[in-house]
Amino acid sequence: MTIQELHSGLDTIWVVLTAAMILLMEGGFALLEAGFVRHKNNVNIIMKIFADITIGTLCYYVIGFGLMYGKDIGSFIGTNGFMMSGDLSHLQFSISLDTYWLFQAAFVIAVISIVSGAVAERINFRAYILYAILMTALIYPIAGHWVWGGGWLGQLGFMDFAGSAVIHALGGFAALAAAIFIGPRKGKFLPEGLSKIALPSNLPLASVGAFLLWFGWFGFNAGSTLSATDVRIGHIAVVTMLSAASGGAATMLYTLFRYKRSDAPSVINGSLAGLVGITAGCAFVSDGYAILIGAIAGLLMLFVTDWLEAKGIDDPVGAFPVHAVSGVWGSIAVGLFATDGGLFHNGGWHLIGVQLLGLLVLCAWGFVLTWLGLKLIQLIVPVRSTEDEEEIGLDVSYHGMVAAYQEHEFIHHDDPYNDADEEQ
Template sequence: MELNLQNLSVGLDTIWVLLAAALVFFMEAGFAALEAGFVRSKNTLNIIMKVLMDCALGLLAYWAIGFGLMYGQSNGWFGRSGFFLQGDFSFLGLNIPVSVFWLFQAAFAVAVATIVSGAVAERMKFSAYLIFSAVATGLIYPLAAGWVWNSNGWLHNLGMLDFAGSAAVHAVGGWASLAAAMVLGPRLGKYGKDGTINAIPGHNIPLAALGGFILWFGWFGFNAGSTLSALHKDIGLIALNTNLAAAAGGTMGCLYTMFRFGKADVSMAINGALAGLVAITAGCAYLEPAAAVAVGLIAGLLVVEAIGLFDRLRIDDPVGAIAVHGVGGSFGTLAVGLLAKDGGLFYGGGWHLFQVQLIGLLAVSVFAFAATYLLFRLLAATIGIRVSAEEELEGLDIAEHGFQAYNELVNGSFSTAALPSVLAESWVEKVETN
């Protein structure tokens, strides 16, 4: 009887984590739709291709190197076993197969690279981005996250609480985005010589909204799946807190822009909901529902102000990734030190947990920023990171991929501008023959 109950527990946990892994991986579709909607139509395929290659190339990099650095037997700073998913993983104490654990963790890894893809949209060389994506998933993210989540990681041993990754995933991706955007520079025409900030609207806000909804949906796997168990006592609380924080962030994004600008800004409402999700990710298992609402409300306000601030600093981020993930993730990490039911300052726990959270946040953020900054400087000095002005004006879809996203009718016929030259010639020849 005991053996059967154990098998049932393993089976339930395995199915749950597989489902959660699928939900988190499906978030990449959300990222693709969100970022495609927030950029101009001439760069749609390019941003989708970046997200696709985060999944393809990023998964291979995490399999080969990243997982071992993150969850291998560690000296506190990096893992030294488990590369290519080989070796004994019994020391992890999992109740699920390591292959299932890897699938879940790999979905997190590719999300970090994809956060950066939005911040560098519309002007970065595709070849240089591929190198960044591989390094981010295979090295930068695994090292930082391993400090937090490896059972021997130095921040884990310090007592840092980051249940599903406000710091380990989102702050890492957000502050890496800041470094990338700083080195890359703004899009042509974004900032005038007189200091003016020129809006460059996304071409399909409904598509961006769909991406936001998909991300919200996938976040139930992101947070509740981090229990790694279908039988976890707090799984319902985690899902509830996740939903409430998103709702509060979206509400604040809407109402605050109505109050400040006189109009409800759709993009700010979307990013407000995402900021709420990012911020609650660290504390979803540690906070009461009312605290989750407070976290979401503050995150929704912060993201609006942060997007404006980075624009005033002339840091061009087409999708708001730095504000959503960097600022939202940082706030959410620190909020645990204030609002955690066990150890939070506002619950009588004193300053200790807040100090630990601050140390952990600074460690992973500074590392992610510095590593990305150095990598982008190295790439800029070698293969180059930015397309030419002519290519940027033409659009990266044609310049980098030879296709455009939308094949429009011209005088009753499909435009051949969407096709590579060889295919275009074949199309014209076929039409003339007929």
Template sequence: MNAGSDIALNTVWVVLAAAMVLFMEGGFSLLEAGFVRTKNAVNVTMKIFVDLTIGVLAFFLVGFGVMFGKDFSGIISFNFWGASQTLHIDLNLPLSAYVLFQIGFAIATISIISGAVAERMSFKAYILIAFFVAAILYPISGHWVWNPEGWLAQLGMKDFAGSAAIHALGGSAAFAFAKVLGPRRGRFNTDGSVNVFAPSNIPLASAGTFILWFGWFGFNAGSTLNAADVNLSLIALNTMLAAAAGGTSAMIYTMFRYGKADPSMTMNGALAGLVAITAGCAFVTPYSSILIGLVAGVLVIWGTLAIDRLQVDDPVGAVAVHGINGSFGALAVGLLDQKAGLLTTGHFHLLGVQLLGVIAVVFWGYSLSYGAAKLIQATVGLRVKDDEEEEGLDMAMHGIPAYNELERFSDQPVSDQALYLRTGSED
């Protein structure tokens, strides 16, 4: 196969993988809509559309250049994406295909935050957060890890598809925003006990989980950027095995610990397995992938309980799924990497680098997001009013309920504006 054919095949593969990653936004939307209360389902869906609009443009116009441009001291870079001569990555495909693929990663990082702040964040504030994450937060730390001239890349950090660069970062940012935002009204009692807000639609959440699981094959295997990569099928297999193991351990743990197999924890267990294997899917064996997934499925439960004890309200478990298991997944590479892992070769160096990388990314994600949250809180406002939260953000922010059957929901009339938009008539 000649060079032109190689480029054409790689282009098709990366564009298809990018489409799979972008389709994951549908998974985020359904998962969050199923986990929140009915009165907030439209709002979480609209926030995903913010990711797909504001987030895409912010990363294209600013973030990509910050992440992959000419380096300044290993910390930051900048160039317009079209200046391919300054892109310090050896690509065997058009730059436009690579930009499209990276857009999917950037907006996935924003969507991690969406679930953690659900049901009480101002929509205007979320728009600012989406721009901030796509243009500044993710590109700078992503530059450290994935730009060959970034300081963590220079140290030899391995994060194949983003357990640290995407998930640990997004999870730590989500924790900061949720902490500053405060819990939903009535979530915690004065004695520290937790009131359970039941998910509105478990089948809907499960459909979102299935879509995310499907898209993850593009997320991980697409990161080869090469349709002929000999590791492509191994990466896909490792992805599948870790997800299955994560769902298995979470399901069995809840069945024996609580007497019932918990569906939301089973879903989050599978997602935790996917998050944890994202860093090492190209570097570990299938058996190691199963081990990583098994640990992740239990770790997400322990993490969720720990976050509740801290009285930080995370309606979908985003911090435990992405932040905790993203960190674990990056560290697992240092333990189980076939060529340099502590448990496989006895060498400590890679684990030390991975630990340093996780600490740097988590500290960056939390500290900068905490500052951004405080700034937004002091200016445009971070949280909705109490009466808006009580009414539900679907009506307060968007003027239409998720399930618009007027005869059944006579207590939730659709706003005049929404009726006009839907019917084209003011009658």
């Protein structure tokens, strides 16, 4: 075995393992979102995550990967590589094409799962499947091409190592568009402008989900080196840990001293905000700046969560504050703190300008294409569940489950859907 073959083998093992870690994050999304919503919608959350994994994987294989990494026209969109066929020799890696596709497929699944939480408890399941197809086959892959597939933003010098902008800001603004389009949950906001608090159904479950996401994030960030021998891996892992800890600590202390209690959902989302914030610059910033990035991300998440409530926008799991706002901040932070080109490292204003331009384009793309996509889906199937479906819960309405946690042993095999209705 040659040194090159050994190097390639190690890189392949590294990327496959980190891809598996990223895929495990879907378990984190499922538990986090199920813990934040009411019991009657727990199964629906799980089924949406399964739709992300199953439908999203197939759409990305058939269409999305080619649009993202195929040979492009005008630096805008890929034109080959569908089902990983055709000439993809322009992709030069030490790993195989199959390995690289697996890693990228794990990323695309994460994008659609961001939107899942923002529309929890009131989206028609059929409409969600159609939107998942749109996001994984078109919206994300085209935007990803602009930055990572040799497109025009990457050529300008836009820096996003593991996806604060391409994945989280884009996905977060798509989530905002979907939440506005579909409207708030029934009874969430009162006519006089006040809002009701929907208590999480299972905070221990949500916290385990957050820990799984935290674990998977090491694969998300460090795995983006695509090389087991990249000396940056240790530093990337350290700044990922520091930023997550800082985001959680900032929200813990802020809520403790302002409200005289430390709010558990805020701390959970604060840690996730820190993870999102460092994702763009994990290979470019120092330890100290990582702590600062995480703390600011956590606090911004709190302020924007309150802003959404004031504007009457219902986001049950905080998808927009956690992913969009922290993703935007993390991408700007690269322009400020990057050791190569950052404003605070004598890099001037060029990188800041490129980062802002990229963010504007990516966020607008996610928001507008989601809005238009849902308008189109509305012509095919209702996007929102009916009032009756929402009232009895989407678990019964779309999946024939009385509850996520069953107390009886057996039901009639003939027609479990009618049995579920009779239980109600």
